[in-house]
Amino acid sequence: MNMELPRHPIFTTEHDELRESVRRFVDKELRPHVDEWEAAGFFSDAVFRRAGELGFLGLHYPEEWGGAGGDLAAEIVFMEEIAKAGCGAIAMALGVQTDMATPALAEFGSDDQKERYLRPAISGTKIAAIAITEPDAGSDVAAITTRGVRDGDVWRVSGRKMFITNGVRADFLTCVVQTDPGSGHRGISLFLIDTAFPGVSVSRKLEKLGMRSSDTAEIALDDVAVPHANLIGGEPGQGFAQLMWQLQYERMSGAAASIGTAERVLADTIAYANERRTFGRPISGHQVIAHKLADAATELEAARALVYDTAWRIKQGEYPVTEISMAKKFSAQMLNRLVDACMQVHGGAGYLDETNVSRAFRDARLQRIGAGTDEIMNEVIAKRLGLGT
Numbered sequence: 001m002n003m004e005l006p007r008h009p010i011f012t013t014e015h016d017e018l019r020e021s022v023r024r025f026v027d028k029e030l031r032p033h034v035d036e037w038e039a040a041g042f043f044s045d046a047v048f049r050r051a052g053e054l055g056f057l058g059l060h061y062p063e064e065w066g067g068a069g070g071d072l073a074a075e076i077v078f079m080e081e082i083a084k085a086g087c088g089a090i091a092m093a094l095g096v097q098t099d100m101a102t103p104a105l106a107e108f109g110s111d112d113q114k115e116r117y118l119r120p121a122i123s124g125t126k127i128a129a130i131a132i133t134e135p136d137a138g139s140d141v142a143a144i145t146t147r148g149v150r151d152g153d154v155w156r157v158s159g160r161k162m163f164i165t166n167g168v169r170a171d172f173l174t175c176v177v178q179t180d181p182g183s184g185h186r187g188i189s190l191f192l193i194d195t196a197f198p199g200v201s202v203s204r205k206l207e208k209l210g211m212r213s214s215d216t217a218e219i220a221l222d223d224v225a226v227p228h229a230n231l232i233g234g235e236p237g238q239g240f241a242q243l244m245w246q247l248q249y250e251r252m253s254g255a256a257a258s259i260g261t262a263e264r265v266l267a268d269t270i271a272y273a274n275e276r277r278t279f280g281r282p283i284s285g286h287q288v289i290a291h292k293l294a295d296a297a298t299e300l301e302a303a304r305a306l307v308y309d310t311a312w313r314i315k316q317g318e319y320p321v322t323e324i325s326m327a328k329k330f331s332a333q334m335l336n337r338l339v340d341a342c343m344q345v346h347g348g349a350g351y352l353d354e355t356n357v358s359r360a361f362r363d364a365r366l367q368r369i370g371a372g373t374d375e376i377m378n379e380v381i382a383k384r385l386g387l388g389t
């Protein structure tokens with residue numbers, strides 16, 4: 001977009017420099033390969049290692065563990081820019097690594113766990129996945145049935161995990177396990193499970209509508225012996241609280257990816273509308289087209305303001321769960337409306353696989369489902385508004 005916006009107070013010149021360096025990575029090292037990776041249904045593992053080398057996988061983690069010691073605003077910059085790679089899959093996969101599979105480990109893990117899992121996740125030498133969802137439990141996390149039973153120094157873990165991003169190639173899972181059935185969310189624990197442990201297998205690689213170059217797996221856990229030393233927090237039963245804490249950051253990260261994708265698709269569509277001619281003029285000269293894109297740009301800026309202002313409140317030490325849920329939901333819905341409008345502006349070309357807008361249209365739909373559906377976000381918001389849900 002050719003709009004110069006004032007810099008929001010959450011950002012500093014360091015964030016501007018970071019934005020430039022992520023843009024260089026995206027332009028030189030990702031975009032040229034994205035079409036090939038999307039067609040193959042898998043992007044190269046080297047993307048994790050290279051992003052790690054460039055310091056992008058630990059922007060908000062302490063320097064002690066190889067991170068950059070930055071803040072949430074740095075992660076927002078990263079997610080916005082990486083989402084402009086020309087597919088949503090890479091942003092999603094790297095977002096899982098940085099904002100979904102590792103925050104609980106960084107916050108509640110032991111030094112030994114951080115040495116074995118966080119440091120290599122930050123350097124990109126180990127790929128991480130978050131394993132919450134199961135074939136029979138998604139939104140209702142407390143209903144999971146993957147079971148862990150203590151047996152001396154190990155926990156024997158059995159169950160099935162579904163829709164696991166990075167699951168085909170992951171080196172370890174941050175896995176949600178029921179360790180005290182009948183206690184609901186108080187029986188939930190988080191374990192670090194190496195995918196090389198005997199009993200862990202990928203039962204299916206799942207094919208998807210969009211996000212095609214990201215791998216998604218169904219994972220079987222058959223009597224896996226997981227060392228007690230891999231239980232995050234050291235005591236069972238703390239997993240639900242750890243998960244709810246980290247979900248807030250995951251939702252901000254997803255919201256930032258929606259903003260970045262929307263910005264890119266809108267910019268491409270404005271360029272197309274100025275170039276494509278019908279009835280003797282560029283289609284942008286038809287008021288209905290210009291207004292459609294003006295509406296899309298307005299919604300994008302409203303979503304951006306909500307995301308940045310929520311990040312600012314987090315920076316002030318608040319824990320604004322209502323606004324985080326609103327930011328996640330609104331930016332996902334905004335993106336879906338925007339890609340729909342942009343596809344319409346592209347006409348038939350928008351429907352072809354070879355056009356960026358068609359991929360964005362497919363990828364965008366997940367933003368309203370993953371990391372908490374629109375409906376679950378509304379449940380959180382409604383409850384906090386004092387509505388009787």
Ligand SMILES: Cc1cc2nc3c(=O)[nH]c(=O)nc-3n(C[C@H](O)[C@H](O)[C@H](O)COP(=O)(O)OP(=O)(O)OC[C@H]3O[C@@H](n4cnc5c(N)ncnc54)[C@H](O)[C@@H]3O)c2cc1C
Nearest residue numbers: 130131132133137138139163164165369370371372373375
């Ligand atoms: C491509 C992809 C990648 C994913 N990656 C991961 C991952 O890496 N790790 C992971 O653990 N999971 C992952 N997921 C799973 C994702 O988080 C879940 O799909 C999502 O949380 C919804 O759960 P569900 O699919 O079981 O739907 P359900 O929980 O069965 O919900 C079905 C529908 O009912 C609605 N609903 C449910 N409860 C209520 C309610 N109380 N009130 C109103 N409506 C309700 C939902 O909003 C939804 O519309 C991924 C999913 C996909 C598709």
